[in-house]
Amino acid sequence: MKRSGPLYTLLAGLLLAAFMLSLNATTGTKSSGYGSGGAASVPPPPPASTTSPPPSSAAPSPTASTSPTAAAPENVYAGRTDDNTAAVSISVRDGKAVAYYCDGRTRESWLKGDVDDDGSMRLTGKNGAKLEATTRNGKVAGEVEVTDRKQDFTATKAVKPSGLYRATNEVRGAKIDGGWIVLQDGRQVGIFTRDGKPSAAPRIDPSTGAVAIDNAWLIARPVTP
Incomplete structure (x- = not known):
């Protein structure tokens, strides 16, 4: 019976040590899980363009004043x-x-x-x-x-959108030159020249100057001296 006393004491010590190790392991797992879960729940930072707009959008006035359609002839x-x-x-x-x-x-x-x-x-x-x-x-x-x-x-x-428009460019290796007169009643008279060969010009959208040429879009600009 006297020998069983130290044995019980040793056994109690082992059980206490096992409990402490289990408690530390459990606490470490919870800490690790929270860290990874927290990182995954934070969205990536937004692109720079969404947090700091480009200079052109911050100052639209200079852009508008330099656009081809803004500088109207007298x-x-x-x-x-x-x-x-x-x-x-x-x-x-x-x-x-x-x-x-x-x-x-x-x-x-x-x-x-x-x-x-x-x-x-x-x-x-x-x-x-x-x-x-x-x-x-x-x-x-x-x-x-x-x-x-x-x-x-x-x-x-002529009052806009009536007026005089022109578009020059190169499409698929061909030199393009188009002229349009938009009359006050909306009628359009124009010639579209491809590599020096004239033909009737397709209609333009006077509000934007857009015109479709060979499945490509060109912009006809108001003509100024």
Whole structure:
């Protein structure tokens, strides 16, 4: 019986040690599980673009002021020849003018020149094209000569989206040049030239200038001198 006393004491010590080891192991497992679970529940940081907007979105005013459609010409005129076979549009700004003559099929010409203080203008283009006209009371009236054919015309002030538009680019290796006159009643007269071969131009969206060419989108811009 005297020997059983130390044995019980040793056994009690072993049980206590086993309990402490089990308690430490359990506490360590819970701590490890919380750490991994907490890391998984935290979402990744958002992209930089969502927390700090790009400079252009933070300052839209300069972007708008430099857009091609924002810099509108001082005056644009659009109309037709007196025989109603072609259209003429003239853009005037700071004493300069650029004009476009187009029959919507094969005959077209871009012309440019100065505008005198009295509103008269004498514009010239390729292959001897000429335009002489005078601005009076919000109208431009005169004569245009393209491919040795003279025609009288009258053009009135155009209000957007009517006006004069042009698109130049290269699509699939072909040089593209398109001109459009959008008349006040919404009609469009234009020629689309691919590598020097003219044809009737597809319609543009005057509000955006978008036009589909060979399954590609081009943007026609308002024409200024």
